[in-house]
Amino acid sequence: MASQRGEGETTTTPAEPADRERARAIPEAAVARLAVYLRVLSGMADQGVTAVSSEELSQAAGVNAAKLRKDLSYIGSYGTRGVGYDVEVLVSHIERILGLTRNHSVAVVGIGNLGHALANYGGFPGRGFPVTALFDVDEDLVGIPVGGIPVSHIDDITAVCLEREVSIGVIATPPPAAQSVCDRLVSAGVQCILNFAPVVLQVPDNVEVRKVDLAVEMQILSFHVARRADEAASVSVGNNGLGVDGMVIRP
Amino acid sequence: MASQRGEGETTTTPAEPADRERARAIPEAAVARLAVYLRVLSGMADQGVTAVSSEELSQAAGVNAAKLRKDLSYIGSYGTRGVGYDVEVLVSHIERILGLTRNHSVAVVGIGNLGHALANYGGFPGRGFPVTALFDVDEDLVGIPVGGIPVSHIDDITAVCLEREVSIGVIATPPPAAQSVCDRLVSAGVQCILNFAPVVLQVPDNVEVRKVDLAVEMQILSFHVARRADEAASVSVGNNGLGVDGMVIRP
DNA sequence: CCGACTTTGTGCATGCGTTCACAAGCGGTA
DNA sequence: TACCGCTTGTGAACGCATGCACAAAGTCGG
Ligand SMILES: NC(=O)c1ccc[n+]([C@@H]2O[C@H](COP(=O)([O-])OP(=O)(O)OC[C@H]3O[C@@H](n4cnc5c(N)ncnc54)[C@H](O)[C@@H]3O)[C@@H](O)[C@H]2O)c1
Ligand SMILES: NC(=O)c1ccc[n+]([C@@H]2O[C@H](COP(=O)([O-])OP(=O)(O)OC[C@H]3O[C@@H](n4cnc5c(N)ncnc54)[C@H](O)[C@@H]3O)[C@@H](O)[C@H]2O)c1
Numbered sequence: 309m310a311s312q313r314g315e316g317e318t319t320t321t322p323a324e325p326a327d328r329e330r331a332r333a334i335p336e337a338a339v340a341r342l343a344v345y346l347r348v349l350s351g352m353a354d355q356g357v358t359a360v361s362s363e364e365l366s367q368a369a370g371v372n373a374a375k376l377r378k379d380l381s382y383i384g385s386y387g388t389r390g391v392g393y394d395v396e397v398l399v400s401h402i403e404r405i406l407g408l409t410r411n412h413s414v415a416v417v418g419i420g421n422l423g424h425a426l427a428n429y430g431g432f433p434g435r436g437f438p439v440t441a442l443f444d445v446d447e448d449l450v451g452i453p454v455g456g457i458p459v460s461h462i463d464d465i466t467a468v469c470l471e472r473e474v475s476i477g478v479i480a481t482p483p484p485a486a487q488s489v490c491d492r493l494v495s496a497g498v499q500c501i502l503n504f505a506p507v508v509l510q511v512p513d514n515v516e517v518r519k520v521d522l523a524v525e526m527q528i529l530s531f532h533v534a535r536r537a538d539e540a541a542s543v544s545v546g547n548n549g550l551g552v553d554g555m556v557i558r559p
Numbered sequence: 560m561a562s563q564r565g566e567g568e569t570t571t572t573p574a575e576p577a578d579r580e581r582a583r584a585i586p587e588a589a590v591a592r593l594a595v596y597l598r599v600l601s602g603m604a605d606q607g608v609t610a611v612s613s614e615e616l617s618q619a620a621g622v623n624a625a626k627l628r629k630d631l632s633y634i635g636s637y638g639t640r641g642v643g644y645d646v647e648v649l650v651s652h653i654e655r656i657l658g659l660t661r662n663h664s665v666a667v668v669g670i671g672n673l674g675h676a677l678a679n680y681g682g683f684p685g686r687g688f689p690v691t692a693l694f695d696v697d698e699d700l701v702g703i704p705v706g707g708i709p710v711s712h713i714d715d716i717t718a719v720c721l722e723r724e725v726s727i728g729v730i731a732t733p734p735p736a737a738q739s740v741c742d743r744l745v746s747a748g749v750q751c752i753l754n755f756a757p758v759v760l761q762v763p764d765n766v767e768v769r770k771v772d773l774a775v776e777m778q779i780l781s782f783h784v785a786r787r788a789d790e791a792a793s794v795s796v797g798n799n800g801l802g803v804d805g806m807v808i809r810p
Numbered sequence: 811c812c813g814a815c816t817t818t819g820t821g822c823a824t825g826c827g828t829t830c831a832c833a834a835g836c837g838g839t840a
Numbered sequence: 841t842a843c844c845g846c847t848t849g850t851g852a853a854c855g856c857a858t859g860c861a862c863a864a865a866g867t868c869g870g
Contacts, residue, residue, distance in 0.1 A: 334782075335856070335857065336779075337856090337857070337858095338857085339779055339782050340775060340779055343772075343774070343775040343778040343779060344759070344772075344775060346778070347757055347774070347775075348759070361816090361817065361818090362817075362818070362819095363817085368759065369759060370759040372858075372859065373859095374858080374859055374860070374861090375857090375858065375859070377817095377818065377819065377820085378819085378820080378857090378858080378859090380818095380819090381818090381819055381820070385818080385819065387817080387818055387819080388817085388818080388865090388866065388867085389816075389817050389818045389819080389864075389865045389866045389867085390815075390816045390817050390818075390865070390866040390867045390868085391816080391817070391818090391866070391867065392816095392817070392818085393818090405782070405785075406778050406781055406782045406785065407781040407782055407784055407785025407786075407788075408778065408781060412777070412780075412781050412784070414777070421675070421676035421679045421680055422676045422680075424672070424676065425672040425673045425675065425676040426773075428672045429672055429673075431757070431774060432773075432774065432777070435774050435777075435778075436781075437774070437777050437781075475784060476777060476780055476781075499784060499787070500780035500781075500783065500784055501780075502773070502776055502777065502780065506598055506682070508595070508599070508619065508620060508621040514787075516780055516783045516784070518776050518779060518780060520771060520773070520776065521594075521595075522677075522683075522753070522771070523594070523598070523682060523683065523686050523688070524591060524594040524595060524598075525753055525769050525771065526663070526665070526683070526686075526688050526727060526753065527590075527594040527597070527657050527659065527686075528587075528590055528591055528594060528769060529663075529727055529751035529752075529753065529767055529769060530657055530658040530659060530663050530687075530688075530727075530751075531585075531590050531656070531657045531658055532751065532767045533658055533663070533726060533750060533751055533767070534656075534657065534658025535658075536750070536765075537658075586826070586827060587826095588826090588827065588828095589827085612846095612847065612848090613847075613848070613849095614847085623828080623829070625828080625829055625830070625831090626827090626828065626829075628847090628848065628849065628850085629827090629828080629829090629849085629850080631848095631849090632848090632849055632850070636848080636849065638847080638848050638849080639835090639836065639837085639847085639848080640834075640835045640836050640837090640846080640847050640848040640849080641835070641836045641837055641838090641845075641846045641847050641848075642836070642837070642846085642847070642848085643846095643847070643848085644848090
């Protein structure tokens with residue numbers, strides 16, 4: 309039911325494909341950072357930089373240098389001691405680990421405010437994520453091209469997803485429709501879902517979901533201001549108690 | 560320079576104001592989940608639900624029940640053993656901890672594809688995050704209302720932010736402009752930034768930044784498909800075990 | 811060819827976050 | 841009132857991630 313990480317796997321690693329087997333051991337947090345390193349490295353490559361040290365790269369990526377080296381060590385040892393890393397080499401290794409050696413076709417469902425923005429965004433194709441299908445229930449939208457791609461009707465989702473080999477589904481519908489859309493994507497064989505609707509999606513174990521919840525992001529920020537305000541209050545007022553039943557306000 | 564967590568803090572926690580002092584101890588990850596619980600609880604309240612058990616709530620929020628109880632314990636003990644939690648009570652306590660007892664005015668900078676979507680989105684005001692200011696460099700956009708709010712020129716950012724008491728700045732400009740916009744927001748006194756541009760922002764210690772990077776999200780998804788594909792390959796090929804050089808995985 | 815210098819890769823300790831498991835506490839019932 | 845069953849709240853164990861510190865490994869100048 310629940311987590312099921314390593315499944316059956318009685319096996320230890322076979323000798324040869326150490327490269328990909330290694331992938332399983334990469335911490336989730338490190339994967340997210342590898343994607344950031346990749347972006348930074350790509351930028352450097354574009355500017356003609358050919359080599360980079362862990363110190364430089366870590367600064368550019370906004371992380372600790374030791375952490376960066378450890379992250380890179382998860383994917384192998386491709387640096388040169390005393391020198392640093394070859395940018396090209398690193399880029400290609402990270403791309404391989406992240407599975408970016410092939411394109412991942414993306415479908416956007418719900419062509420409203422957000423869906424339009426996503427469909428019109430030019431940043432995805434260049435990074436290996438071409439948007440190849442758009443879906444909506446609204447008959448008035450069906451057939452109209454957005455960002456160069458005509459909107460399909462949601463009822464055709466299975467056929468279209470299979471035909472265009474969609475591997476990532478993006479949900480940008482209103483919350484009530486999200487679960488149903490998700491189910492449809494799953495039955496169309498989509499195994500990766502990026503969800504913008506503020507809803508907890510229910511999916512089978514073999515489907516990976518990531519959510520982007522802007523309200524939550526803002527609330528986290530809100531928490532930090534509140535905390536900071538309280539700290540300030542504690543310090544300046546001397547914090548002589550009184551906090552009793554809570555509801556302390558701002559300085 | 561770098562992290563600076565607990566800083567000067569020679570003080571131990573004073574006795575009384577346990578309520579807010581507690582806030583400092585809440586793990587970052589728990590804060591994010593609290594926001595999710597809040598959303599779920601609000602939905603329940605709207606449907607007339609008055610009480611909920613940790614089991615029910617955790618299922619609705621998609622997390623482990625024990626984790627949920629621990630998360631709630633960070634903000635105090637407001638449940639009733641043998642019964643569960645009062646929805647109203649929980650909502651108001653979480654809101655207080657997250658600093659949602661007052662509104663947080665939001666400014667969006669960069670009214671392009673994404674900026675339009677954000678400005679038009681109706682979900683923020685209802686959650687205590689009214690969008691009160693929009694900025695762009697494009698003269699053609701300035702003055703035009705989007706989502707009911709006229710776009711201001713980026714050069715007026717300081718005055719407008721101060722006037723409207725903006726507490727959260729959202730960056731939706733092209734990457735090259737992001738750092739400069741960020742700097743302007745900071746000098747306008749904004750201490751919370753939500754960044755959509757794929758750029759690592761440099762900010763002073765007293766400013767909180769959260770980033771939303773869709774390309775990174777997709778690359779993480781990509782990693783998981785690749786990993787899964789490899790596992791499948793390993794299994795189907797037989798992978799009859801006997802790992803040689805160690806690196807045991809999980810049972 | 812050697813020695814000094816630079817930077818990687820990683821073992822280890824530390825801290826944070828998650829999960830388990832259970833005593834404590836409460837409402838309901840007889 | 842006393843008991844019973846249910847659910848909370850949390851101590852403690854575990855596992856993962858972070859950061860330090862240094863040996864290993866390579867470059868470069870002489
Ligand atoms: N716009 C934003 O900035 C923003 C911010 C945060 C979260 N969100 C979330 O993103 C989602 C989309 O937001 P939006 O502002 O674009 O909404 P929207 O109302 O503008 O667009 C929703 C679109 O989905 C379509 N739709 C509805 N039901 C559908 C179904 N069953 N199948 C396919 N399409 C369907 C509608 O026809 C509409 O075109 C919402 O869940 C919202 O909460 C949006
Ligand atoms: N649209 C998406 O779905 C999407 C997805 C992922 C990431 N992003 C990122 O979000 C950002 C915005 O994307 P977009 O598609 O809306 O871009 P866009 O080009 O449509 O809009 C950018 C807007 O910013 C304005 N701008 C430029 N420089 C500015 C400055 N110095 N000050 C104020 N405004 C300025 C432009 O005039 C334009 O209106 C980009 O960094 C992009 O990489 C967007």
